[in-house]
Amino acid sequence: MNHTSPAQAIRVWLFLVAATLCSGWLGEHHGFAGRWTAVAVMFVAALKGRAVILYFMELKGAPRGWRVAFELWVWLLPALIVALWAMSGGA
Amino acid sequence: MTDGSQGAPAQGAPSVSAPGILTFIIADVTIFGVLFVAFMVERSHQVPLFNQSSSSLDVRLGLLNTLVLMTSGLFVVLAVLAAGQGRASVTRQWLLASFVVGAGFGINKLIEYGDKFAHGINLLTNDFFMFYFVLTGVHFVHFLAGMVVLALLWFRTRGEAVDGPLFGWIESGALYWHMVDLLWIVIFPMLYLLGSR
Incomplete structure (x- = not known):
């Protein structure tokens, strides 16, 4: 079976x-990624969420x-959040 | 099944022993999803106000809370693995570790709420903070329920085989706890990080 092993859990x-x-650093330094910050932090959130559901x-x-x-x-929720963020001017 | 073994369930596969809790979780996170969309729609009408309000939140506290929930979640994974192997005392240790670390989220959140109230910020301050307190408040109630579940599991595992009928409860409790983590993974960036600071 696809059990998460302790080593795998620690890697996750x-x-x-x-x-x-x-993402915390990016959020505090908007100058680094500029307008892409919101996209980046929500993409990272999706990756993190996926790691939690698949392995934890x-x-x-x-x-x-x-x-x-x-x-x-x-995937859908972060995508919707980014879409609504973009539709409101991406600010 | 990704490995094709649809028959006898392996111990610990959430698909087999906990469809009820998974149904509850998917319903619950969907309701949260509706709230997330409502927040974003309202935000689109008042972007400057929402960004200004968001910038007054303490990112460090939010980050710390994310790390706390993830670490507590890891300990719950280790508790479930130990339970699957019938190691009762190890299971209890990880459940306790998960509870103790998880408590940090509650303390942190109370400090954050206290700071907001001290600055005269509450549910009625503006639409951003209305969503902030409702979203984090409802999440906090889920968190408290998770802490109660962890405590109950810790008590139940005293003197009862962890790889018997109790295993399903341990696994369901763990899945619920991961849901609290999963929700915060989206709530944190949406409330704290979207707007420029």
């Missing part, structure tokens, strides 16, 4: 920490339906 956690620190919630080994439902949420 390291990724989550690194990604969080990156172990949906990687779940029936396709569950995985699709959660992956949809994880």
Whole structure:
């Protein structure tokens, strides 16, 4: 089965920490990515959410339906947020 | 199933032992999703106000809370793995570690709310803070429920086999706890990081 091993869980956690620190830094330094900051931080959020559902919630080994439902949420919400951000002038 | 084993469920596969909790989670996160969209729509009408209000939030506290939930989530993963192997005392240690680290989120959030109230900022200040308090408040209630679940699991695992009937409860509690983490992963950047500072 696709069980998350302790080593794998720790690797996922390291990724989550690194990604969080990156998006936090980007958010505080808008000058670095400029208008792309919002896109970048929401993309990172989607990646982090995906890591949580696949490895922490172990949906990687779940029936396709569950995985699709959660992956949809994880990608759709950040995408909607970015779309609405862009439609309001991207500020 | 990604590995084609649709028959006998392996211990710990959420797909098999916890469809009920997964249904609840997908319904709950969908409702949050509607709130996220409502926030963004309202934001689109008042971008300068929302960005100005957002810039008064403490990114460091939000970051710290993200790290706290993720670390607590890792410990819950380790608790479930230990439970699957029947290691009761290790399971309890990880559940306790998850609870203790998770408590940091509550303390941090109360400090943040306290700071806002001290500055005269509340639910009625403006539309941004209305969403801020409702979104983080409803999330906080989910967090508190998760803490109660972790505590209950810790008590239940005292003297009861963790790889027996209790395993499903441990796994369901863990899935719920990951949902609290998952929601914060979106709430944090949306409220704290979208606008320029």
